[in-house]
Amino acid sequence: MRKWGRQAISWAAAVILAFCICNAAMFLYEVQPGWIERENGATLAIWDPGTALVAGLEGRGYYHVDSKGYLNDSIPTEPGYCVVVGASFTQGKEVENGKRYTDLLNAMLSEQNGENSDGGNDAAVSARPSFVYNVSQEGYYFPDIASGFYALTKEFPDAGTIVIETGKTSFSDRELEAALDQRAYDEAQNGENILATLSPAKRFTMRVKEAMPLLNILKTQAETVKHRLSEGEESAKGEEEAKEKDTAAYSDRLEPVLKMLREEFDGTLIIAYHPDVTICDDGSLSPVRYEETEVFSRLCRENGIIFMDATQAILDAYAEDYSVPYGFMNTTMGKGHFSQAGHRVMAEELYKILVGRSGQ
Amino acid sequence: MSFLSVRFGIFFLILLLVMKMTRGAKTHQLVLLGASYVFYAAGDWRFLALLAGISLVMWKCGLKVSQDAPVGGKGKKTWLILGICLDLLVLCVFKYAGFFVDTFTAAFGLPRTTIGILLPLGLSFYIFQAISYLADVYMGKMKAESSLRKVLLYISFFPQIVSGPIVKARDFFPQLETDHEITWENLSWGGQKFLTGLFKKIVIADRLGICVDAVYAAPAAYSGISLLTAVLAYALQIYYDFSGYSDMAIGVARILGFDPGRNFNLPYLAANPSEFWKRWHISLSSWFRDYVYIPLGGNRKGEARTYRNLFLTMLFSGLWHGASWSFVAWGALHGAVSVFSRALGRKRKGEAPDAAVWGKVRHAFSVILNFCVVTILWIPFRTNNFGKALLILRRIFTWAPGIHYVYVYALIFGIGLLFVEMAAVRFHQGNDIWRPLDLSRFGSRVILCCFILLTAVFAYIGDSAFIYAQF
Incomplete structure (x- = not known):
């Protein structure tokens, strides 16, 4: 009995030590900051302010979480800045800091503003945003962005431009209906303020999870297994929904959402769309087209929203040097999040619009 | 049943428990035989009869081609050829029929005909093991097995039936003689x-x-x-x-x-x-x-x-x-x-x-x-x-x-x-x-x-x- 007891203790100690060793190694591979959900904010959740994020599963990046809970090097100070809101594509943790489209846009704008600051068109310069601020959350898609739009304008009252990133133009009736239901804004749930609203137990759990990236990764693996097992059922459901939609009915559902966005915000409103792509057998790159994109684009125009379609720019970039907008050397090309090339295309297209709007 | 499935994990645990609770080479052979057929059935039960049938035929042919068989020299060779031809015929029908038909129709410009025959799980591997048994017995590298149970087990042994390794009969059968106790x-x-x-x-x-x-x-x-x-x-x-x-x-x-x-x-x-x-x-x-x-x-x-x-x-x-x-x-x-x-x-x-x-x-x-x-x-x-x-x-x-x-x-x-x-x-x-x-x-x-x-x-x-x- 004593022998079995000693063996059990030895094995338990081995497991604990192995866990500590592997957990330490994970700090170089993949670290997620604490994830704080909220009900009344610009996004449905923020990262734990002041912590770090290391991305290695897809691409490679290292980021610092700012005091508002987003991934930025600094907070906007001067009015008239541009807020870019989106999902993980906008978050861009898969590329190195400075290579995301919001960072590239910042660099382009400060270079342009610097060139024109002496002897240039002062009106044009002042109309152009001086800073681009990245507001993004994983899984934060257009319907959720729309329902949090009021809160976004309250959290960033001095924004002169809002860009909404989306990779989809097709949404279910349920999603569009839910988008009209605006979330309230509560300053107590902003950035670092939210930490005070967390219970000690929640805060402790969050800190422990932050210190154990290994657990997060194992949890992600388990969720992926579960997701793969249920994939068959989900795709069948999705196909059913798609079959039922017709564009006229879709237009009727989408228009109130876009109207609401326009009414909520007086400044420049841009929807930045980027399509999925397929790498074809013949070596060409083909965008995935949906009927709903035309509807989306038309309704944006009719409601004074700029619809930026990056499709042609993506195809032009591919024709020039075979750069693909999605994918990485440690995953696969053409799939997943924005590659450096994808971020560059988005930055260039947005830059053209922002500079053009300011009368350059 | 894949090795990477929860089902296999449960199956194997139960098997280990049963092996641990039982004693004797013969009992263990029966347990492993049962487990192998359960494993195969979980993959595709429709071809269980084929697996058993091939094993039975090989067992019979083995007795005929053995050095000790009462059948004379040329008779042994006939049984050997019959046995191997049967194995190859089964392999050809299930695995190569479509290929042969496609080649034939393409060669003679005939309209394309598709033959849809399901490939039994592990066929390529267990057919080769069956041939190995017959050939080893014929060449005198091992004695023909009088126990059908052992031949059934050899051909259907679950760890290797799906994708090998292909274990030669002369290497496998001696291992059956020992009591397969689960040791640390x-x-x-x-x-x-x-x-x-x-x-x-x-x-x-x-x-x-x-x-x-x-x-x-x-x-x-x-x-x-x-x-x-x-x-x-x-x-x-x-x-x-x-x-x-x-x-x-x-x-x-x-x-x-x-x-x-x-x-x-x-x-x-x-x-x-x-x-x-x-x-x-x-x-x-x-x-x-x-x-x-x-x-x-x-x-x-x-x-x-x-x-x-x-x-x-x-x-x-x-x-x-x-x-x-x-x-x-x-x-x-x-x-x-x-x-x-x-x-x-x-x-x-x-x-x-x-x-x-x-x-x-x-x-x-x-x-x-x-x-x-x-x-x-x-x-x-x-x-x-x-x-x-x-x-x-x-x-x-x-x-x-x-x-x-x-x-x-x-x-x-x-x-x-x-x-x-x-x-x-x-x-x-x-x-x-x-x-x-x-x-x-x-x-x-x-x-x-x-x-x-x-x-x-x-x-x-x-x-x-x-x-x-x-x-």
Whole structure:
């Protein structure tokens, strides 16, 4: 009995030590900051302010979480800045800091503003945003962005431009209906303020999870297994929904959402769309087209929203040097999040619009 | 039932419990036989009767062809031929009927007819084991088994029925005579072997598959360097996938007290094709050597016949891998390369031996050259399409422009294998360096736990079909 007891203790100690060793190694591979959900904010959740994020599963990046809970090097100070809101594509943790489209846009704008600051068109310069601020959350898609739009304008009252990133133009009736239901804004749930609203137990759990990236990764693996097992059922459901939609009915559902966005915000409103792509057998790159994109684009125009379609720019970039907008050397090309090339295309297209709007 | 499923885990645990609670070789044989048929039925119950039928026929034929059989010499040969022909007929009907029909209709310009015949699970493997039994008994390498139970078990033994290793009858039957008690030593050895195989499969092979699948799906889109990376990635993927599965099968068999033998021995360290086939899928190559090459005459009937026998053996090996002209061509190319290498080796036989350093350099060059040839020959194997294979080769050798995609894990795992091979050459005369950890030591326990955690972290959760399960 004593022998079995000693063996059990030895094995338990081995497991604990192995866990500590592997957990330490994970700090170089993949670290997620604490994830704080909220009900009344610009996004449905923020990262734990002041912590770090290391991305290695897809691409490679290292980021610092700012005091508002987003991934930025600094907070906007001067009015008239541009807020870019989106999902993980906008978050861009898969590329190195400075290579995301919001960072590239910042660099382009400060270079342009610097060139024109002496002897240039002062009106044009002042109309152009001086800073681009990245507001993004994983899984934060257009319907959720729309329902949090009021809160976004309250959290960033001095924004002169809002860009909404989306990779989809097709949404279910349920999603569009839910988008009209605006979330309230509560300053107590902003950035670092939210930490005070967390219970000690929640805060402790969050800190422990932050210190154990290994657990997060194992949890992600388990969720992926579960997701793969249920994939068959989900795709069948999705196909059913798609079959039922017709564009006229879709237009009727989408228009109130876009109207609401326009009414909520007086400044420049841009929807930045980027399509999925397929790498074809013949070596060409083909965008995935949906009927709903035309509807989306038309309704944006009719409601004074700029619809930026990056499709042609993506195809032009591919024709020039075979750069693909999605994918990485440690995953696969053409799939997943924005590659450096994808971020560059988005930055260039947005830059053209922002500079053009300011009368350059 | 895949080794990587929860169902298999439960099945195996129950089996171990039953084995632990029972005693005696005969009882254990019955338990394992029952388990093997349950395992097979879980995969596809429709062909259970075929499996049992083949086993029954082989048992009967074995009694007829045995050295002790009352039947006379020519009668024994007739039974041998009948038995083997039946095995090959079953294999041809289920595996090659569609291929033969397609070839026939294409050759005579007839309208295309599709024949849809389901391939029974593990057919290619258990048919070869059945032939091995009959041939070993006929050649006097073992006595015919009077117990139907043992023959049924040999042909259906679940650790190896799906994708091998193909264990020769003369190596398997003696192992049945012992009481297969579940021991800590076997559990430790077999468990660690299984985990090694699991790591090779779900961390390395499946992750390499991401790059291979993407690039091979649209090779016209990728640059020359990207294609070269994908080609190298496939050479690694097929090795790790198949050797990983073999390790899992060997590990499971070992836990049950059986030793199926080694199936891979660092094949990319081979300096020539002959050595490659002594290191790659050892059970299959030795099967072809013993039951095809040697009966054809081997190297006993002059050089010309030797080359013919070598070529034919590789051709049949190619055909075994798949019912298509690509696989036949792959086998033929390997045959041609083997013949060429043998001819070259004979030419050099009379030359004076190289000085030590120059000899090592020459050997290293041979290893690299052999690896390049084998890797290039994997291209048509993977594409199963000549046009695509030629496209890939053309784009590599012309350094064509395209999407730049140098898969990081191909480099990491390639360099990793290189280090393993260098260690094998340095410390183990170029043989596989795998050894189980001594789990009585605390340090070994920590290493094992780290290994398990890292396997869970880096496992690629995707389509996990074993490459060789399609054969």
